Amino acid sequence: MPTNFNSIIPFPLTIPGDFVTQNALSDPWTEPSPDYRVEDYPDLDRKCLFCTTTGVEIVRVKGADTDKFLQGQATCDIAAVNIDQAGRGAICTPQGRMISNFDIYRTGPDEIRLLLPQGMAEPTLTHLKKYAVFYKTELSLETGQRIAAVFGEGADQQITQLAGDANEHSAREIHRGRAIRIATDHWLLVIDPDAAIDLWRSISEHVIPAGDNLWRLNKIRAGLGDVVPQTREEFIPQMLNLQHIGAISFRKGCYTGQEIVARMQYLGKLKRRMYRLSINATAPPEPGTELLDSPGGRPVGNVVIAATAGENRIELLAVLTNEAATGGTVAIGETSLPFEVLAMPYDDDFDRAE
Structure with missing residues (x-):
């Protein structure tokens, strides 16, 4: 059931005393966040958690032909990605094997960002640049942004408070950055580095800083798998259940690998x-x-x-x-x-x- 954003109140937290000490971090991007042991705090899945991460890379695609170019490469419908709506998709080989999968959001009429797992930006750029030479578009690795995840119970409400509005969009503008919803109560934040500390101060009283393990656990429970360097070109999209999370469009036109993906959906049996x-x-x-x-x-x-x-x-x-x-x-x-x-x-x- 969708969250009712019409009456938002600050998300209350009753947290153990040692959490309070850890919540005094002044800069969670430079000070290590604790990776709490789940067995010590069995109610962590009922808390709102904050995790800084180096496990995400950003590819920038910009130019007059950006949409046309990506529509011919991505499994998702690029036309459905607008300034308020993010998405998920994958890039495939002609044989339908995934080179990478990504979260995608728009920053302008002719500008899009792909959020990829660590180590996947370079192979994705190498593949896409083979086709980009025929389009008015530029691809680059974007560095310098601060990235964090906000997840767990109440995360949607926290992002609504940061955004200052009550809409249910999956791409939200926050304090000099963007919040991208990848699942219910699970967001990735992409923030200008000189605004990151101010954002942390505005949210720190309502979240618990946590390490990568709890972030991975939340993704597992949301059924969100990624292609990483060890599994590149190992899976077709349906093997990672992408058809069930809106990451494959079976109504858009052709894209690289589309014939294999469509044949598996309509004629094949997924083994x-x-x-x-x-x-x-x-x-x-x-x-x-x-x-x-x-x-x-x-x-x-x-x-x-x-x-x-x-x-x-x-x-x-x-x-x-x-x-x-x-x-x-x-x-x-x-x-x-x-x-x-x-x-x-x-x-x-x-x-x-x-």
Whole structure:
């Protein structure tokens, strides 16, 4: 159900005493934020958290042909991305394999930004520049911006207060920056560096600073997987469930890889897709880690993203064969890992598709 923004009140927090000390950070971009242990604070998922991150890169696309150019490259409908509405999409090879996926927002009539996982800007630029020579558009890596995530219960309300209005747009102008909603109660902030501290001061009393692990855990629970350097050109978009989060348009015209993506949607049977799993382990496996059907056995999938979710408990998104997802056990190397399949927000979409 959409949040009612008609009557916004400051989001109340009742937080442990050591949180108060940590909330006294004067500059969360230069002072390390604590990566709280989830098992110590089981109600963290009912708090609004703030995480600075170096795990996001920005590609700038600017020029008179920006929309036309990107419409022929991205899986999403660029025409639907306006100053108030952000989106998600992917860039594919002609064989339909994802080079990268991204969050996308507009900063002007002929100017767009792509937010990509760390390490993915350069391969994305290399691919796009092969086609950009035929268009009046320029591509570049944008550096210097401060990036943070605001997520957890009450995040939508916090962004509404920062924006100073009560609309429900997914791209919001905030204090000398932009807020981009990537899921309910989950936002990425892109801020001018000389305005970052003022923004932090305006929000610090209402959020808890946290580290990357809790940010990754929130993305996992939202069912948001990314292509990273270890998995580049490994997946087609449907393997990361992009069709269920509005990141693929099946009504727009042609784009690189479109024939393969459309054929899979309408004529093929997806043999692998992304699942959310819980396993007992002490450390999260790295993205791209190969999952086997048994110790030393045959490959059945790959880790997409993983995070600590409790003592000796890991949650992860993994692309698995449908058969392996019903087996209850996978292996990494010689280590057997029983798992539980957990719910994702768009599970009902799979039920309808099947």
